[in-house]
Amino acid sequence: MHPMNHGYAWGKRPAITQRHTDADVTAQLLSASQERYVKRTRRSRSRSPGTTLRRPYDKEIVILIIALLVVSIASLYAAGVLFMVAWSRNSTRLRPGGSLLSKDHNLVLPPDSSAGSSGSLPRYLSYLPHSGFHNQRIALENALVLAQLLNRTLLIPPIRLGAPLAYYPFDELYDMVANSTKAGLGHCSSKLQYDSNYPPECEDYQSYTHIPWDWLIDLSNISNWQPLLSGWNFTDAWLQDTLNLLAAEDIFRLKDDSRHQYAFQDFFSLDPPGRKFSESVHIAALLRRPERLIMLGTLFGSSRLHLRSEEHFLFRGRVREQMVFTNAHLVDVAGAIRTALGGSYLAVHLRIGDGSFEVNATNIVRRSWWKLLQVGLEFSDEEILELEEESFPDEDNSEPPIFAPDLPALRSPHPPLLPFPSNATPTSEFPCRGRLHSAPRLRRLNAPLYIATDATSPSLNPLLWRFLRTFPCSFFLEDFAEQTRPLDALRSEVDGVPLGSFLMPFVEAMVAGQAWQVIGTESSTFSAFVTDVLWRRYHGFQIVQRG
Structure with a gap:
């Protein structure tokens, strides 16, 4: 059947009888055309202004066109999704060292599971540590989770x-870590720096200095379900001698x-990673890598692992629970200080000694002071406003600070605490440094208070005067x-470097964590560890998971 146009076969002229000349035919056609034009003009004038659809079937045509467009777009999208899924499942083998990332979606594309020839040989995972202790701790937590999910030592x-x-970026940081081992500098341990x-x-x-992780925390529980290998010194010789890794x-x-380049997720998505990371790495893709050793760069960041699997989320919680300090020397010292404070005491963990914390120290101190009075002493x-006006009349503090809800903590509620003991006092060897409050409404402020801080000469630091004036039994x-x-x-x-000065922050964290109630510094990973992990573990509560 041929397409039709106004009753005529497409591409053919209407038949003309011999009884009419060409001129007659032309005249008849022009007359018919004029008559149709006049009729259309009259119909057009009879319609209301603004009407754009001139025939009843025009609406049907528009609706049909829209429907076809919608179906076409949906078909294209579905085809794209199916193509990406098929590509991710059946991608060709990537050469060692090749990119695992889709340039379009920043997603790891899993290689063919048949790639590689490592067979049953042990497989390993490594990462590059950097920054302070608690950033290293967070990196270790993430590494332990990834190693478990990737089935690697x-x-x-x-x-x-x-x-x-x-x-620093991977190559530079790798060299820096490898060159910080102090190899060949053994003679320095016996030298005096002022010589x-x-x-x-x-x-x-x-x-x-360096200490092994199992000196500080108990790795025995973790090693029961995750193979570990200590002694990694970032040298090719160690890889060859210890792991028998000989080929590139x-x-x-x-x-x-960059510090926030890679996030790792346990689900497949075409969406960008969000949060503060620029690229997403699909954990399942790393699982299928054939190489015996996967080297990662930085793993610092509580939100670097994006876990939707409840099993994976709970496993990360188990890892974080094991980060409690268990070294016998530290336990003994922290226990002795706890006893000296009388056993029942309050604590604040104040980070105001460096960076943005030092810049905002005044505000940090006031907010911590407010929260201690609200949460610790109810x-x-x-x-609190009345006490603040009486104690610090020269300060402009007419409004209470606003505290946003701590959603991660609210998702892990703990049983309500009993009121703080009204008769709590330090031992006789540690008298209070100020005069005790006698007014009934202020007697709660006589509670022993331990102030863990990185401030220099804290007892003389004017920033901490707010606590010393309010709490006469501050230590x-x-x-x-x-x-x-x-x-x-x-x-x-x-x-051989003396450890004493390096261990004091751990002691402070342990003493603060064993308090009746502890208030931390907002945005501090150190304080978050004290409040989310140490304090809750010491009191038998479920830890708070952030990230």
Whole structure:
């Protein structure tokens, strides 16, 4: 059947009888055309202004066109999705060291499961540590989870205490970590830094040290379900001698160029990663990598792992629960300080000594003071405002601070605490430094308060005067020199550097975590660890998972 146009076959002229001349035919056609034009014009004038659809079937045509467009768009989208899924499942084998990332969607595309020839040989995962201790701790937590999900043995680097290594892109950071092992500098451990003959190569020797992770925390539970291998020193010789990794094709390096480049997720998505990361890495793709060793760069960041599987989320919680400090020396010292404080005391964990925390120290101190009175001693806002006006009349504090709901903590509620004991006092060897409050409404402020802080000379620091004036029984770590003295005898087994000064932040965290109630510094990973993990573990509560 041929397409039709006004009753005539497409491409053919109407038949003309011999009884009419060409002129007659032309005249008849023109007359008929004029007659049709007049009729259309009359119909057009009879319609209301603004009408754009001139025939009844025009609407049907428009509706049909729209429907076809919708169906076409849906078909194209479905085809695109099916293409991406098929590509992700059946992609060709990537050469070792090749990119796993889709340039269009920043997603890891799983290679063919038949790639590689490692067979049943052990497979490993490593990462590059950097920054301060708690950033290293978060990186270890993420590495432990990834190693478990990837079914690989985790190569554990030592903890670096003291002067931190800043983050750099993969290649630079790898070299920096490898060159910080102090290999060949053993003679520096016996030198005194103020000696006139102090060798120049020993200049930074005492500024940092290393300790193994199992010196600080108990890894035995973790090692029951996750294979671990300590001693990784970031050298090719170690890889060859310890792991028998001899060829370049045995190693896959996922190199980052920025601190927030890669996030790791346990689900497939075409959406960009969101949060603060620029690219998403599909964990299932790494699982199918054939190389015996996967080297990752930075793993710092509580939100770096995006886990939707409840099983994976709970596993990460188990890992974080194991980060409690269990070293016997630290446990003994923290216990002695806790006893000296009387057993029942309040605590604040104040980070105001560096960076943005130092810049905002005044606001941090006030917000922590307010929260301690609200949460720890159950003062009302009106009572706190009145106390603030009486105690600090020269300060402009007419409005209470606003605290946003802590949603992660609300998702992990703990049983309500009993009111703080009204008769709590420190032992007789540690008298209160100020006069006790006698007014009934203020007697709650006589509670022992432990202030863990990185502020210099805290007892003389004017920023902390707010606490000292309000809480007459305030104490700092410097008040417990006798209790902390045993730590001065400890030295690193790695480089012989004295450990005492490096261990004080751990002691402070443990003492604060064992308090009746502890208030941390907002946005501090250290304080979050104290409030979310240590305090809850010491009190038998479920930890708070962030990220």
